[in-house]
């Protein structure tokens with residue numbers, strides 16, 4: 001497996017640059033609720049989010065930056081039991097705009 | 102939106118294949134239809150492989166081939182079992198698929214949905230884009246009588262609301278019509294669009310004209326998770342992607358992007374993509390829970406179609422055709438009730454489920470109802486052990502190295518039995534056959 005994984009690979013941030021978005025500035029459609037210790041489900045989003053929107057802060061909390069969000073809904077479903085994520089679709093017309101899909 | 106004073110015959114939430122099929126059929130039959138889509142245009146939020154199965158669309162728009170944006174008609178299907186360095190393939194190619202009315206096409210959903218949406222408008226429906234439905238409006242008895250949107254104004258009323266909102270099913274859930282989607286019944290898929298000159302694609306895949314090839318792959322590419330990879334040829338591009346069950350993904354540290362990169366760099370895939378330019382990276386969920394995951398489909402004033410109803414046959418990678426068929430059947434049910442001037446009660450709308458039972462949609466989902474559980478419970482074997490064993494057996498068999506064939510046969514059998522007990526293998530085979538029937 002190692003040789004496959006070692007092949008040069010594009011970072012997800014670079015891939016998102018190819019996509020088109022209409023960002024609803026100042027109105028993020030996904031928010032992580034204030035917490036002290038993130039649940040295992042919320043922690044899992046750091047690797048699971050296909051757009052890499054989740055990351056860990058210096059204090060060990062999890063935060064989200066939803067500008068590159070692909071609107072798949074995975075984080076909503078994974079954290080449904082813990083309720084740590086407040087998830088809505090972007091306002092009509094905003095968000096990702098697939099050219100090909 | 103106070104301008105809509107008179108209730109619509111029907112409101113359709115969503116303009117994917119299920120919503121477009123429903124809105125088109127109802128509008129064509131003269132109903133007063135409003136369709137609401139959150140994207141800037143139909144398709145701007147939608148992701149698919151994508152293979153279009155002609156039959157389901159032909160039943161709605163028989164002449165679609167003359168105008169729909171189609172990429173290539175599929176003449177060859179490759180099914181691959183992969184380990185880290187090899188693939189064992191079953192290919193089926195036939196000139197019969199070069200027929201006057203081909204059976205399967207590759208498409209690009211953003212363009213296809215836009216076209217389908219234009220047909221819905223031609224048929225007479227009113228379509229509102231850039232508008233998200235936020236909740237359903239109910240009367241005191243609990244009957245759904247309209248929707249609220251994220252635009253200012255009064256709620257919009259209708260005799261029936263068709264929920265064609267896709268796999269996340271947010272409106273239905275927030276209105277208490279159904280449970281939340283569970284992480285072990287949906288797959289997360291990531292996909293890229295790779296562009297190449299059409300001559301390069303034709304030479305690389307042995308195609309001429311508009312002929313196309315599709316590859317479906319399983320094996321160690323999903324690193325022990327329940328999932329599959331795919332690679333489809335379009336006119337001037339290649340769609341490549343991979344998806345796994347969300348609850349499996351949540352247990353690993355592999356990111357979806359890394360999984361896709363490893364798949365793209367697999368020695369069997371890499372040459373097919375060489376020198377291409379990637380122009381889009383997309384992600385979407387696929388409902389894969391099958392028959393057992395289907396939520397309640399109808400109630401007073403509402404009806405569910407497409408991915409929102411979990412209508413996907415994961416074994417055969419069919420979804421858009423189930424979406425269009427459920428959309429059409431729901432529309433026909435509503436049309437027939439409207440004509441008879443019957444109320445959209447829970448009892449009357451249950452006719453939809455009865456009609457669906459007669460179609461391939463319910464018959465196929467019922468047939469495979471045991472498969473999702475089986476694959477998920479035995480994922481280590483189906484997505485790890487067996488693909489590796491198959492590859493090792495092939496290599497032993499094909500490598501010419503002075504060892505006689507009887508010894509080779511014995512070595513292959515020994516390898517299988519040492520890796521997985523005879524009982525284990527027989528059990529898996531038995532369970533697979535039983536779940537398949």
Ligand SMILES: Cc1cc2nc3c(=O)[nH]c(=O)nc-3n(C[C@H](O)[C@H](O)[C@H](O)COP(=O)(O)OP(=O)(O)OC[C@H]3O[C@@H](n4cnc5c(N)ncnc54)[C@H](O)[C@@H]3O)c2cc1C
Pocket residue numbers: 089114115116117118119120121137138139140143144146147148149150151152153154232233234235265266267268271272290291292342344385386387406407408409412413418419420421422424
């Ligand atoms: C990677 C991938 C590969 C696939 N490959 C294939 C394949 O090869 N062949 C095949 O047949 N199927 C395939 N499928 C499955 C297929 O894409 C789906 O089954 C199909 O798109 C379902 O159609 P739908 O109309 O029900 O939902 P969707 O296509 O998801 O459409 C839902 C629509 O509703 C809109 N919407 C949602 N919520 C709201 C709201 N609140 N307000 C307003 N609008 C809203 C969305 O923007 C969207 O346009 C694949 C799926 C994926 C993800």
Ligand code: SF4
Pocket residue numbers: 030048049050051052053066068069070071072073074075076384
């Ligand atoms: S919806 Fe999908 S892409 Fe967006 S933040 Fe959640 S997991 Fe990431």
